[in-house]
Amino acid sequence: MTERPKTLVRRTPWPQSSSRAVGTPLQPSVVYASESPDALDAQYEGRTQGYSYAREGHPNADVLATKIDGMEGATGGFITGSGMAAVTAALLGCLKAGDHVVGGDQLYGRSMRLMTDDLPRFGIATTLADPTDAAAIERALRPETRMILIEVVSNPTLRVADLDGIARLARDRGILLAIDNTFTTPRGVRPFDHGADIVIHSVTKMLAGHADVTLGYVAARDPEVRKAMLGCAVTLGLTPSPFDCWLAERGLYSFELRYDRAEQNARALADHLAGLPRVKRVLYPMRHDHPDHNRAMSLLNGRGGHMVTFEIEGGRAQGNALVQAAKNIAFAPTLGDIGTTLSHPATSSHRALSPEYRARLGLGEGVFRISVGVEPIEILCAEFADAIRAAADVAAR
Numbered sequence: 001m002t003e004r005p006k007t008l009v010r011r012t013p014w015p016q017s018s019s020r021a022v023g024t025p026l027q028p029s030v031v032y033a034s035e036s037p038d039a040l041d042a043q044y045e046g047r048t049q050g051y052s053y054a055r056e057g058h059p060n061a062d063v064l065a066t067k068i069d070g071m072e073g074a075t076g077g078f079i080t081g082s083g084m085a086a087v088t089a090a091l092l093g094c095l096k097a098g099d100h101v102v103g104g105d106q107l108y109g110r111s112m113r114l115m116t117d118d119l120p121r122f123g124i125a126t127t128l129a130d131p132t133d134a135a136a137i138e139r140a141l142r143p144e145t146r147m148i149l150i151e152v153v154s155n156p157t158l159r160v161a162d163l164d165g166i167a168r169l170a171r172d173r174g175i176l177l178a179i180d181n182t183f184t185t186p187r188g189v190r191p192f193d194h195g196a197d198i199v200i201h202s203v204t205k206m207l208a209g210h211a212d213v214t215l216g217y218v219a220a221r222d223p224e225v226r227k228a229m230l231g232c233a234v235t236l237g238l239t240p241s242p243f244d245c246w247l248a249e250r251g252l253y254s255f256e257l258r259y260d261r262a263e264q265n266a267r268a269l270a271d272h273l274a275g276l277p278r279v280k281r282v283l284y285p286m287r288h289d290h291p292d293h294n295r296a297m298s299l300l301n302g303r304g305g306h307m308v309t310f311e312i313e314g315g316r317a318q319g320n321a322l323v324q325a326a327k328n329i330a331f332a333p334t335l336g337d338i339g340t341t342l343s344h345p346a347t348s349s350h351r352a353l354s355p356e357y358r359a360r361l362g363l364g365e366g367v368f369r370i371s372v373g374v375e376p377i378e379i380l381c382a383e384f385a386d387a388i389r390a391a392a393d394v395a396a397r
Contacts, residue, residue, distance in 0.1 A: 083202020097123030
């Protein structure tokens with residue numbers, strides 16, 4: 001009998017084992033083989049659980065989503081390729097031409113651009129309003145309003161939204177309330193506990209925590225809303241990388257430790273900065289001089305988070321000098337790394353806004369945002385003192 005020729009092209013079956021891996025396996029496969037057309041039908045009709053094509057879901061994404069679900073008190077959240085992909089899935093999945101959405105007037109810069117430049121091209125009207133004032137949100141509503149999108153703590157001015165007031169308003173009017181919880185994380189607040197309908201995260205930031213992942217997460221209270229958002233994400237190809245999901249899951253195991261240490265540092269650093277000469281203002285929710293301090297103490301249960309914003313005297317020249325003197329602090333338009341990073345909203349997150357609009361938000365050339373990391377606080381205080389002194393030296397010339 002002639003033996004058929006062998007080929008290396010055929011896939012080798014995965015080894016069977018009576019024990020299991022402790023670490024989550026990485027599964028980069030794009031496609032999954034089914035036993036028969038009937039078996040594939042059963043999958044798509046929900047009678048059996050399985051995977052078919054990675055754009056529609058894969059194991060590493062589901063493992064990560066389940067962990068974040070547990071943190072947020074959610075069910076059925078899913079992972080997207082970025083935080084903005086999660087925002088897009090929520091907006092385009094739930095809205096149609098003729099609808100109206102109200103957004104917070106201090107959203108993340110790209111979220112604001114999506115609201116003001118992109119949604120109107122699809123026939124979706126938008127209005128921006130102050131999320132610290134539920135009455136301002138109410139005045140922005142129209143009969144065709146279908147969603148309100150806000151952040152619990154704004155980027156980068158760290159204003160605290162009237163979450164409970166806006167949630168009551170949304171519930172009474174039958175409007176979806178979507179909350180971007182990236183800054184606060186579930187460690188600070190769980191929006192579903194306050195009446196949110198949709199919760200969004202840029203997993204890229206504090207949840208993954210090591211500046212090596214680009215991912216998003218979105219979950220809905222109503223399964224039908226979840227279905228609409230997931231369908232949009234799959235169709236638009238807002239697909240997460242299995243490797244990024246695997247890295248982010250690993251990052252989550254240290255999340256609570258990282259968050260608590262960074263928050264402790266942020267509180268101390270904010271007080272230190274407030275005592276330095278040439279610092280015009282410091283924004284941190286737990287400081288008594290923060291405009292929303294009382295609300296932060298109640299809503300965030302006394303947790304200020306790891307973000308600090310401050311403003312120095314002077315303009316671009318002083319800003320350049322500060323960044324150049326802070327040689328060991330990464331000047332980068334991101335947040336949530338395990339080490340401290342520094343960003344300049346006027347040239348990064350909010351550069352697309354007009355100078356006039358930035359001025360209205362209080363985002364002048366001297367404003368910087370710190371994503372505080374887990375370094376020894378003594379090092380951080382000394383480095384920022386030196387950097388601010390260098391900026392002051394430029395002003396004195």
